[in-house]
Amino acid sequence: MEIKAIRGFSDILPPETRRWRMLEERAREILEGFGFSEIRVPILEKAELFSRSIGEETDIVEKEMYTFEDRSGDRITLRPEATASIVRAYIEHKMYTTDPMAKFYSIGPMFRHERPQKGRYRQFHQINVEVFGISHPTIDAEVMAIVMYYLSTVGVKRCVLQINSLGCPRCRHPYKENLKTFLNDHLHQLCRDCRRRMERNALRAFDCKVQGCQEIIAEAPIVSDFLCSECAEHFAAVRSYLETLEVSYEVNPRMVRGLDYYTKTAFEVVAEGLGAQNAVAAGGRYDCLVEELGGPNIPGIGFAIGMERLLLILPEEHLPPGPSLFIAALGEGPQKDAFSLSYKLNRARVRTMIDYEGRSLKAQMRRAAKFGARYVLIIGEDEQRSGRAILRDMEEGKQEQIPFPSLFEEIVRRVKGGSP
């Protein structure tokens, strides 16, 4: 019987893989430019890491984690996100000893057992960014500016940055009490999950997808009305620094994010064309998390971009180019020349393809078009006789003849615009 991939887990096939690489390469370029270094953390972690950081009563921990016992009887989890692992690594390797300030990025797969639908998968990929050791609101504005800059660079046209402040434990406590009272007044209208979670984590009612609960929560008190003076000042400063950087935003006072570790600034980038799963990126500040996971009192802030969702909203023309050159050769001698010329050109970083099987010129031209080659070099019998090959520029629709001995140099010059 045929074996298929697991539901919610996808193969990423060519040419789509080229789009993935383009997104990853642009992210690396931009992030390294802003002083971030790559960090690679394991895909498996102890289950406890996520329940302690993301929160016991969250959807992720309660319903979505791939947790199992390994052969040694340890409870381990396929990471549902990267922040917890990066914080763990930061603490475990005491990366704060000389200077608490550190900027990391990481790209890779995450796993959540959600119901798959457009923009929601069980294995998905994130570009994840974390900054440690900076309390100043300029960093909040900078990380948000970086997400928006990255998204526009890769070709996202219409997306909106939504921001909110979730306060700190000091202002969150009276807010939670207030919210609990409100929810209690509507207890009989709430779903079982919301009722159960209410005592320990009333904020999670905001994530509930049940229509009846959503209608009630739309009337609930909002955290921004309870901010202490420090959190209110921080939020005002973040907004003003966003304006300094000319980053537009909307304040969404009902956005609370689905993970417990956030404090103060929280944000989401929502995009058109994603349907219900409309956040292409999301993040926020987590000033207590390092300490809660056993490290010193060091603030943090970060975000993650969902790569599958990003690809869903990217316009097609942002496909990176195919090979620079396709060599279409007819006959045994020309084919052999094409074979060695292609190897030489590829080593000179001119992306070159050939047809290995000596099919008709028409079939070879079709293949060149399929791969989107910018130039096609034709070496047929006529060319063999005249000692000159034809180089056709597929974009400009022009062609010229090039003598065999200078083929390599001339192609490198035209395609790369330089010497070999």
Ligand code: HAM
């Ligand atoms: P999150 O909101 O859970 O935050 O996920 C961030 C992004 O990952 C979402 O906005 C979405 O684009 C993508 N994503 C999440 N779940 C799925 C899914 N099932 N299928 C496809 N894409 C998905 C976090 O993960 C935090 N760790 C972000 C963060 C970093 N906060 C601070 N630092």
